[in-house]
Amino acid sequence: MASTTPQFGLxxxxxxxxxxxxxxRAVRFYRDTLGMPFLFQVPxxxxxxxxxxxxxxGIAETGELDHAASLIYYLVPDIALAHTTLRGRGVEFITEPHLVHRAPDYELWLADFRDSEG
Known part of the structure; x- marks a missing residue:
């Protein structure tokens, strides 16, 4: 008997x-350097x-949460322009833009940088 339960997936x-x-410092970096729209700030x-x-x-509330573990992948329409713009704003890149994968209908490019928090 086939299951009719919908498949769950994030x-x-x-x-x-x-x-x-x-x-x-992090707010200034994300707002002023990256140009991300600021919504609000609470303690x-x-x-x-x-x-x-x-x-x-956020500031980690407990020691067990106080570690660097965030990796965020931003989508940009033009990686070369994003790289040039952010470098001009003082962002230090770990890697230059580079091709990671080429498929028939798209290319995946990455350029890694650290934020103000390391």
Whole structure:
């Protein structure tokens, strides 16, 4: 008997948490350097909109949460332009834009950088 239960699968991200050591410095980086739309700030947290995803910068509340572990992949229409613009704003890149995968209908390019929090 075939199952008629719909398959469950995560298909979008609602919010990403990015740990910050210095919240004010991180807000300046995400707002002023990356140009991400700032939403609001409350004690120990700041919120930004990135397309359909909310990005929350926050100070870790416990030692077990105080570690660098965020990797965020941003979609940009022109990676060369994004790289040039962000480098001009002082962003230090770990890697230059490089082709990761070529498929018949798209190419996947990456350029890695660290945010203000390392």
């Amino acid at each position: 298909s979008s991200i609602g919010q990403i948490f990015v740990r910050a050591k210095d919240l004010d 120990r947290m700041a919120f930004f909109q990135c397309g359909a995803t909310m990005v929350m910068l």
